Structures are given as C-alpha cells and as structure tokens.
Amino acid sequence: MLLDGKCPSGPLSEKWERHRQNLKLVNPANKRKYTILVVGTGLAGASAAATLGELGYNVEAFCYQDSPRRGHSIAAQGGINAAKNYPNDGDSIFRLFYDTIKGGDFRAREANVYRLAMLSNNIIDQCVAQGVPFARDYAGYLDNRSFGGAQVSRTFYARGQTGQQLLLGAYAALMRQVKAGTVRLHPRSEMLDVVIIDGEAKGITVRDMVTGHVGSYAGDAVCLCTGGYANVFYLSTNAMGSNVTAAYRAYKKGAFFANPCYTQIHPTCIPVSGEHQSKLTLMSESLRNDGRVWVPKMNGDKRTPNEIPHAERDYFLERKYPGFGNLAPRDIASRSAKEVCDEGRGTGSSGFGVYLDFEDAIKRLGESVIRERYGNLFEMYDRITGEDAYKQPMRIYPAPHYTMGGLWVDYNLQSNVPGLFVLGEANFSDHGANRLGASALMQGLADGYFVIPYTIAGYLAQAVPGRVTAAHPAFIKSIEDVNSLTKKLLSINGKKTVNDFHRELGRIMWEHVGMARSEEGLKRALKLIPELRSEFWQNVKVPGSSENLNQELEKAGRVADFLEFGELMARDALNREESCGGHFRVEHQMPDGEAKRDDKNYCYVAAWEFKGLNYEPDMHKEPLTFENVALAVRSYK
C-alpha cells in the first residue's frame, strides 16, 4: 500500500496557511466536552497539553517521572534553531528549511520541514514571553551562536541548559492549566496500551507506578509524546527510563512504525568505563573546534598519551578528511572512531575510546582561553572520569543519542490510526535520515504549541465527544492483556536479571545494527535477537509483586518491548540497501568511504505494519517527492 502524507497542495510557503484555513474548528462551547489524552510531558507533550488546555479542551497528561518537569528534554544542552536572522547573516526560513532537509539526507517530507522552519520564529517569541532566560548581549538583545555545521548563526541558547529552560517554560504553562482545571496530571504513570475502538484510538491503559493499579482512560483522541528509543542500545545518552514501550505497543495495535533504523550516534561522549556502566554522558560537540582527535599508530600501545610522541600518533580525522578534519560530520567522526578501536588502537581501560587532545590549542591560545570556552565541560569531564583534561587528553567515544525513526504520521501529525497523534521525537516526521543539531527542541515545540492545536480540531470536529467510556469491553480486554503480561513476567523466576538481558541486547544492536551495518551482520542480528528474546521469556528474574512500586517490573516490560523492537530495526536496516544520514550500509559507500545514497530506489519512507510476532511485518511506502530542492550529494572532503 502506498501511504499518503496528506501534504496540502500549493506553493511551499503557503501550504500551512492554506491548510489551516481549510481545517475544521471545534466550537468553543463544545471544546470542554472533548477529552484529549496526552502521554508524555517532555517538550512536545507539555507544550501540547498546555496549549490544548488553554483552548478549553479537557486534557489528561501522563508521564512516568514524579513530575512533568523531568522529561528527558531537560537534558538538551546546546540550543534551539530559529530563522529569525537577528544577526543579519543571510538566514531565512528557506535556508533553515534547506539546511534541515539536506541535513536529513533528503529523506524527510518537504512540506513538514518547511512548516517547521516557519514556526521556529514563533517558538522563540513564545518562549521569551514565558520568561525563558535565553542568552543576551550587553545591549539586551538575544544572542545567537552557530551550531552543527550551519553557515549562519541561528541557534538560541540558555547557557549549556537550553533544554532545561525550554522545558521549564512549557512546564510552567502546563502547571498554569492544571491550576485552571483544564489539565489533570498523572505523574508516575506508565502507559502500557492504546485502546482502539472501531478502528479509532479512544483511550489508553496505564499502570499507576506507586500502587500498581492498572486502569484505563477513555478519551476522544490520544497524543503520544513519549520520546525516542535510543535505549534499545542499552547504553545511550537517553534517560534510564526512556523507552519504546508506548510507541511500540501502539505499533502492535496497528499504528505504522516508520524508518526505525534511522538512529543518530553522537561522536563526543564520555567512554564506557566498565561492565557496570549504566548510561553515557554527552560532551558538547563544540569541543571539536579546538580539540584534535587521535589514537596511537601502534596496536595495543599501552603508554600514557603524554609518552607517545607526535610521530607515533594517528590524527585519523585530519588524515582521512583533510578538508573538515576534526570537524567532520557526526556520523563520519563516529564511524572513524569505531574503526580505529576495532583495529585494536583504542584507548582507555576498555579500549573503546579515542583521544580528544587540547595540548596544541592550549599552546596556541593559552589555558585561560580554553578554560573560558570549555571550563564547564572540562569540569563535568573531571567529575565523571576523575581526569584533568588540561593536563592529559580527554577520551571520547560515540554513543547512541537520538532516533529519527518513529511512528508514522501524516502532515496533521496523525498516525494511520484515526485519533492517534504522535508528537516530538516519538514520531518520524521532520529529520529524515539524520537530525541536525538544535532542531529536535524546535520540532518538539512546533508540534506541541503550534501544529497539534490546529490539526487535532480537524479530527475532533467530526467526532462525537465522549462516544465511549472506559466501561467499553475493549478497555476491559486491554486491562486483562496488560495484567496477564505482568503476571507472566513475575512468574518466570529465572536466573538472569532484566539488566543482563538489556545489556546483551545492547551488545547485539551496537555490533550489528549500530554505526556500520552489513547484510551479514543484520542477518545475524535477526537470528540473535529472537534467540535472546526466547531466553528472556524463560530465564528472566523479576522480583517483587505487581501491587506496589516495582522498578524491576517496569524495566522488564520495557526490555521485553526492546527485544521485539530491535528486530524491527534490523529488518528495516536490511531492507534499506543504501547509505543515508545515520544509516550506513558498508555495501553502499563511495570509494572514499562516504555514504552512497540511492535516490532511484530508496527515496521513500518505510512504514512497517505489525502482523503478529511470528510473522514478518508488512512494509508500506510513502514516496518522497521534492518539488523545491534538488537532491544533492553530501560531501565533506
């Protein structure tokens, strides 16, 4: 089946405006009769729930943390893009649009990306009005910096805590609506199922993580804003609780999962220090502006970095990419680091790390300049590793960071299941095969503040409010299904812990479905993952009961889903016989190691439909057409 993204017709710059004019409205007096269930209160969910509440809808908002202020958006450091062109350096909506679509390696929808670029300016206005303390210059104007390879300065930031400040802004707007009585909060609540009645999403089933009570909420529409799935790799820069469960269970209920193989691996993270490692910490990419990346030339060289003379060091990025050197794009830098470590030249106790050396920069600029530029990062590095990067090189290694794939949505952010909307990182919409820095925050807030409030009305206006209640048999069945899954998990009482399985899955994913993928490796993953999954269901040990707070049980449910989802990722990666953005197939590369895209055969979105665990999923294609940009080949030589 060919999927239709329902992009409006007309010139690119007028599509959204025209579409908004054509969308139906819900009568103000009727709005409170509609209940909207918003799952997730990160940037996408909090902004959506607050805005829908302001409009007068009846909103129920859910998150698994103890407060909506803790969604993982809080961890974003760098900044948020907007096409304000305040520095007068030639930026425009079209340029932001073009950079984003090119950054995504021409695997995103033109109309969506253009809308995103348009709305970027409204986001900054909105956040400033809320009191987000963006950085300013001495005259009191907003400051910008450049980020992620853009040639213009369009990134707004709040020190190294942009995500935190934006989320606190959205959280504040949300709390205002809680007080106004339009939004009801359900923290420490985990969504475990979507309830579909007559083909439309009409509710969710949720476990109260404190009492263990599993119950249902009926609504007129459901918005999933549940973030990304990088934790399928076990170690990532995501939060410990980040999961695919909400999205995956929607997939099992008929929502299509688009481009699951598109994942972003960030080159500058603090390396793994041992088996005990539970998560990875991102170090700002800006470090590569002054640091030089190297490994010893000799295999297994055990000397300390300062003992290794210059002639015996391999500055591999400078060697391979003389044009861009240490600033080569994220995917290239990540892949090269993995290659040298796989050759046995990695550094640190694990052998999985490369040096990022500031010695030359300190000689050239002086320690005080480096301290001024990166002092807080050096401090963070010291806190975690106990090493002083002014005296010895940092060690860095790539880590899974962001997932471009997600539930398939049309231009209205509606999935193929009517009434089920997906926002933020959980959908697949705007970043194609690779996301540019500072554009995820922009997308989450565009979706929540400015897109969903309009598009959801188009759906609700034709739905009778309150048509179903939680007494409907479909809800009872959903609760039974969730309870029986829980019971099963608790009854196995095997020998290995949930973490043992998650770690093992992570190893398979990293090895075979990570930065460089081959047909052979992917086929191997497709064999190993189901084996591990069947072992999980025979040998996992989940202690405790379902009737109170049980963190192992929560984890077990999430890992059970990752164990199925990993297979879907591998399948998607195997199908995509090209290299594009974050997806690199070793069979498809230029002689110089650059990704080789195949626009003739793969210029489409792959959206997968669940057919049962023991059957292969069906793939539906949404062809991507480009009317306003020419498909160019990326080159960073």
Added chain:
Amino acid sequence: MNLTLFIWRQKGRDTKGSLEQYEAKDISTEMSFLEMLDEVNEQLIKNNQEPIAFDHDCREGICGMCSQVINGVPHGPQQRTTVCQLHMRHFKDGDSIYIEPWRARAFPVIKDLITDRSSMDSIIQAGGYISVHTGGVPDANAVLISKENADTAMDASECIGCGACVAACPNGSAMLFTAAKITHLASLPQGQIEAARRVCIMTEAMLQNGFGNCSNHYECQAACPKGIRVSFIAKLNREFMKAHLKDSV
C-alpha cells in the same frame, strides 16, 4: 573496594522503615554512586531479595529525580554534585555509608529511598509562571532585557527542583526553591506585572503544602547541587515587602 552500607528500607507510605545493613563487594572506583547501588541490587535480585527502590532518571545531574541523603548530607559529600554524578572514587575501601531518603514533612516516603515531592509542583501551580497563552505574543526582541537581569534570571532558573534544599533545612522549608522561581520571574520585565500577586500566593502555597518556615539556617545553599544562592531569599523577602506595601497604600 568493599563497603558496608546502611540503607533505609520502607515497604510503603504507611509502614515503618528501618536501616538495613548490606555489603557492597568489589566496587570499582570508576562507578557512579548509583551504579554501585545498581550492583548491590543485581546481587539482591539474584539472592531472591527485593532490590532497593530509588529515584533516578537522567543520571546527568539535570532532571532532579535522584534524591538521597548520604551520611547525613543531601546528595552526599561532593559540593555542587547530585547523587547521580557522585563517583565512588570519593570513598575508601572499608567505608561505612548511610543512605536515607529526603526527610521532610512535605515529602512522605513512598518506598525505601523514594519520596513524594508533588508538593513542589503544587507551589509552582499556585503561580510559578507568567500568565501567557500560546500565540499572539510580541517579537522576541521587542522587549530588551539587560544582560545582568537575564543572567540573574538564568542563575535562579537553573534550579532542578530536586528538593535537597528542603531535605537539608531543619524546618523542612521550601524557601530556596520558591525564592529561585520568584527571582527568575521577577528579574524579567515580562514577569513583573504579576510579581506582587505571585509572591503572595506562592509563599502561601508553600505553607499550605506542609513546608516549614525559613529561619535563616542557610543549610539549603550548602546542599544545593546547582549553587542556587540564599541571596534569592532576600529577593523574595523584598518582593514580599513590596507586595504588602502596595496593599497598604
């Protein structure tokens, strides 16, 4: 290294808890404190015991979820560091470590080291925002804000809402938390219009939600992992005075 841990175990809100002793063996100095607890939990599970429940999520010191009192100090011995960022190299082989939940009237224990901190959300709900709707706002550069004020707002807004200040305060007061939000918003022109009303309802909400009064112990500042300053409390007090002066005119 090997450690002896004394950890607060409590089954539920209404049950009594106690400190239990555990041995943590072969702990690497490279582990974070929470990774050390992960390790203890893995062993407990394998020995058919219930693992220790504790809050955590980002493990990067920014979400404010982690919350443990270590040897009597909220977030432990390292200054300006959350528990999740604390590493085991700050401990020695043979150490005994006491691990307890936040202790405050406004934070009832839910289980083991996990407390209910929704009372902090209630303070924000009362008025910790600028009352602006989505849409229809002026251009972001229409109102200029001096760098100094923007920086003060940011200093205050760095609060991660973990509640260490409350746990450290002998009165269980949320004064530093509330003052940080008041300072953030009152430092900005957009926030000044509602400033008087805000300071009154937020301090009122603080008392209504079971937090104690501030009697200037300043333990809060020492415990804050983000370096939120007690000078913000003075700012709150000034805002409070201003609001009441207005009332009496």
